[in-house]
Amino acid sequence: MxxxxxxxxxxxxxxxxxxxxxxxxxxxxxxxxxxxxxxxxxxxxxxxxxxxxxxxxxxxxxxxxxxxxxxxxxxxxxxxRLALPVTVAPPTAARAVVDHLRGLVRWGVHLAWLGAGQVTLVDPDPDHPPSDAALLARYPQASALGRLLLAEQPDWRALVRDLRVFTEYTVSTPAALTAALDRVAADGLARQCGELRADRGCIAVGVRAPGDGRLVAGLALSGPAQRVAEPNPELVALLREHADRLAPLLA
The missing domain is CATH 1.10.10.10 (Winged helix-like DNA-binding domain superfamily/Winged helix DNA-binding domain)
Incomplete structure (x- = not known):
């Protein structure tokens, strides 16, 4: 029996x-x-x-x-989940670009691969530790890096387990997440303001292959949530500039 x-x-x-x-x-x-x-x-x-x-x-x-x-x-x-993400350390030249940005800003600077359908941190800022890597991989909708990844998907539901609420600011409805991802797709800048930790936020831009524009990685700045809500144009320009420098090094 x-x-x-x-x-x-x-x-x-x-x-x-x-x-x-x-x-x-x-x-x-x-x-x-x-x-x-x-x-x-x-x-x-x-x-x-x-x-x-x-x-x-x-x-x-x-x-x-x-x-x-x-x-x-x-x-x-x-x-x-059937494919294990392959974590490859970024080349020395790419790490130098990330370190250069760290020397110009007082925010945390993090680099992540965005392959295999999840966020994989490969160069987190040692002086400004990011949120737990497993948390970023499991709930991409609540991070700026994760939203870069989701905005590339035909349907974000393919990669989102559930809309878990971490703080009172967490985007927790399908309509709100869809609207947030539409903004990412429109201007190429992703952000989350106090959604994983109420006092911290993050902005991120994609690193794309020069030939076909394929999203290969994400470069993020983490800092006080209130400053993430309206980051100054100079800071965003620095982030985009360094992402462009990374593109031929990571493609």
Whole structure:
């Protein structure tokens, strides 16, 4: 007799269904966000009814998400967890750029990779420790670096576990987060004001590959929350200038 903790026995058809589901997942990875059920069905030579059942299953389990226009699919939150982020130390020249910025400002300066669907700090400021790295990776919506990453996604829900509230200032509704990410996409500057810690805030800009504009990293300044709300133009210009210097070094 099977106990509640025992895995359910596999029937003869289940291994084949598992393989088909994994093939669908791989096809979404290969084709990229927006691939349709019809395209997946044709590529894998699966009956459309089977493809739709597998897609619905993978969406229900959060390995895939439907895009807002309902015309295609993208990887979901749980799929992002299948790949371990590869943490590679930035080159010496890039660290020198970050250190140069630290010498010009009194704020904390942090550099993070934004690959593998999460924020990975690779050069946190030793004199101004950032928020816990695991917290930044787990709740990207509550950090400026995380919002850079989310603003690049076809649907931010693919990478957000839940809209956890940390302080009274934390953005905690889908509408408010969508509006915040729209602002990031519009002006290329992300910010959070007292959302992880009431007394601290952060602004960040993306570091993009010179050739294709791909987002590869984020450069952030952390400081008093009240100053983050309205950072002076000179400070933002310094941040953007150093992000531009980093681009050919990190791409």
């Amino acid at each position: 099977t106990s509640p903790r025992d895995p359910l026995p596999l029937s003869g058809r289940q291994p084949r269904a598992v393989r088909s589901a994994l093939a669908v997942l791989e096809e979404v990875v290969a084709a990229g966000p927006g691939v349709t059920a019809k395209e997946i069905s044709a590529a894998l030579r699966l009956p459309q009814a089977t493809t739709y059942r597998l897609l619905n299953l993978l969406v229900g389990e959060e390995y895939l998400v439907r895009l807002p226009d309902l015309k295609g699919f993208a990887l979901g939150r749980r799929a992002a």
